[in-house]
Amino acid sequence: MAQSINIPPFFDGDHYAHWKTKMKFFLKARDYKLWDVVEDGPFVPQGSKAEWSADDRKKMELNCRALHMLFCAFGPTIYEKMSSCENAKEVWDKLEVTYEGTNEVKETKIGLLTLEYENFKMDPEENIEKMFDRFSTITNGLKGYGEAIPEEKLVRKLIYSLLESWDSKRTAIIEAKNLKILKLDELMGSLLTHQIMKKNKEDEKKREEIRAMGEKKLKSIGINVNAMALKSSTCHHVNSSEEDSEDEEMNYLFNKLARFMKSKM
Template sequence: MASNSGSNIYESQSITKPSFFNGDNYPYWKNSMMLFIKSNDYQVWDVVEDGSFIPIKREGDRLIPKVKMEMTDDDRRRMQVNDKALHMLFCALGPDMYSKMSSYTSAKEVWDTLETTYEGTNDVKETKIGLLNLSYENFKMEPDENVTKMFDRFSVIVNGLKGFGEIIPEDKLVRKLLYSLPESWDSKRTAIIEAKDLKTLKLDALMGSLLTHEIMKQGREDEKKREENKLEKKEVEKKKIGIALKDSQEESDSSGEEDDEEMAMLAKRFTRFMKSQRGRRFQRKVDFVGVSPKTSH
C-alpha cells in the first residue's frame, strides 16, 4: 500500500512519540510501534493484542454489558486503557490512514485491520513467512559483498520473520551468519569458533569481529597492490631504459656507417687528386726540356 509522497515512517523518531505511519514499510512500523506501546504501558499492549475490557453484569443466566450508570471506578479505569491504546495508534497514523481507521472504537480492531491490510490474510502471511524462511535458509554472503551489506540483508530477513512472530534465537543467528561466510573466511570462522562460546556470543560482537578482520584484510590487500604497482613501475622503467639504449646503439651504428662512407669518399677524392697532381708534374717536366713525349725516341 503506497503512501502519499513525503509521508514516511522516519519523520518522528523519539522515545516520547510513536513512529509515524502512512502506508510504507509496515513490518518496520509494526515492530517499532509494538516496542513503543510496551515500553509505555504493558497493559496497553495487552488491550491491543487481546481486545478491550467490557464491563459486564449477570442478569439471570446471562452476562450482559453494563450501562454507563452501572460502571464502577475500576471498570472506567480498565476501559480507559483501550482509549489510551487508541490514542497511541491514532497519533502514529497519517491523515490518510487515520480517516480509514477513525470509525473503530477498539485498539485491537485498528491493529488487526492494519495487519490484514498490510500483511494479508493468514494464507498470505504463511506464504510470506515461507519465502522469508527460504531466504534465511539459503542465505550466503554474495561475491564482492562487504560485511556491512551482508549484515543489512540478513537483518531485513530476520526482522521480517520477527514481524510475523517468527523469532529466531540469537545463538542460531550467530551460527547462521558464521556459516554464511565464503571459503576465503574459513580461517577467521575457525578462530571465532575456537575462541568464542557461540551460545553466548552476541550478534553485534560477531559483527565487530568480522568488521575488524575485513579492515585488516583490506589493508593487507591494499599493501600488496602498492607493492605490485611498484614492481610494475620498475619494469616499465627498465623497458624504457632498454629502448633508449637500443635507440642510442642504432644511432651510433648509423653514425659509424655514415663516417665510413665519408672516409671512403674522401679517400676516392684524395686518390683522384694525387693522380691529377702527378699528371701536372709530368707535363711541366716535358715542357721544360722542350721535347714532345711522342718524339723523345
Template sequence: MRLFIKSNDYLLWDVIEDGTYVPLKQDGEGKMVLKKKVEMSEEERKKIQVNDKALHMLFCSFGPDIYSKVSSIESAKEVWDTLETTYEGTNDVKETKIGILNLSYENFKMEPDETVSKMFDHFSTIVNGLKGFGEIIPEDKLVRKLLYSLPESWDGKRTAIIEAKNLKTLKLDELVGSLLTHEIMKQ
C-alpha cells in the same frame, strides 16, 4: 508501535490485544446484559476509559490515509486487528511470508563481491522479518549461519574463528566486527 504503547502504559497494550472491558449485569430473567452508565462503578468506568486512551494513542500515530480507514472503529482491538490484516495480511498471507523468509534464511550466502556490511544488512533484514512474525532464532544459530554463509575465500578466517572462539557464547556483533576487521586487512 508495540514498544511505544507498552512503554507508555501496559494496560493500553492489554486492551489492544485482548479487547475492551464490557460491564455486564444479570437482568431479572438471568440474562447477562450491558450495564447502563449510571450503574457502572468508578473502577468499571476506568477500565472502559483504557480503551479510549488506547484508541487515542493509535489514532494520533496514524497519518491521514490510515486514520480515514479506521476512525469509525470504537474498539482498540478492532483497529489493531484491521491494521494487522491490512498490512500483514491474513493468516495465509503471514504463513506465506514466513515461509519465504525461512527459505531466504536457509539459502542465505554471502555473494563473492559483497561487503561484510552489505551481507550483514541483508542477513539482518531476513532475521528481523522473521522476528516480526514471532520466529526468533537463537543467537548461537545466527552466528553459525553467518559463519557458514561466507564464501570459500573466507575459509581461513572461518576456521580461525571456529578454533579460537566458543560459538555458543560468541555474540553476532562480535563476529561481524571480526569479519569487518579481516575485510579491511585484506584490502
C-alpha cells in the same frame, strides 16, 4: 528534526512492519497496560454505565487512551480506514490484515522468507556490511511475523554463509569462541576488523606489484637514461666553453676601453 518521544510513530501506509514494532514499544513504554488492551482487547464492565465502579471506568479508559494514540499515529488516509473501529484491538487486527494479509498470506510470506534464510550465502561481490544488511532484512522479516530465530542459530548461520576466502577466519572464530554465547554484534565486529586488515594487505600487495613493475620498467630503459644524461653533460660542457670564450672577449674590450679613457685624461 528528531521526533518527540511523546508523539507516536507516524504511519502513512508504508513500511508497516517497521511501524508496527515501533508502535508496540511506544505503547509499552507509556503504560504496559495499554499494550495489553491492544493485544487482548478492552475490558468490558458488567451492567449499565450507572453501575460502573471507579475501577471499571479506569480500565475502560485504557482502551480510549490506546485508541487515541493509534489514531494520532495515522495520516488522513489510514485514519479514514480505521475510524469506524471502536477499540484498539480491532484497529490493530485490521491493520495486520490490511498490511500483512490473512493468515494464509502470512504463512506464504513466512515460507518465502524461511527459504531465503535457508539458502542464504554471502555473494562474491558484497562486503560484510552489505551481507549483514541483507541477512538482517530476512531475519527481521521473520521476526515481524512472529518467527524469531534464536541468536545462536543466527550466529552459526552467518559464520557458515561466508565465502571460501574467509575459511581461515571462520575456523579461527569457531576455535576461539563459544558459539553458544557469542553475540551477533560481537561476531560482526570481528568480521569487520578482519575485513579491514584483509583489505590493507591486499592494497599493500597491489602497491608492491606496482612498485616492482615500475622498477622493472626503469631498468629496461636505464641505458637510454644514462646515454641521455651523458649527452646532456656534453652539451653543458660545450655551452660552458662558449660562454667562457665570450667572457674573455668582453674582458678584453673592457680593458682596452679603460686604457683609452686613461690616455685622454
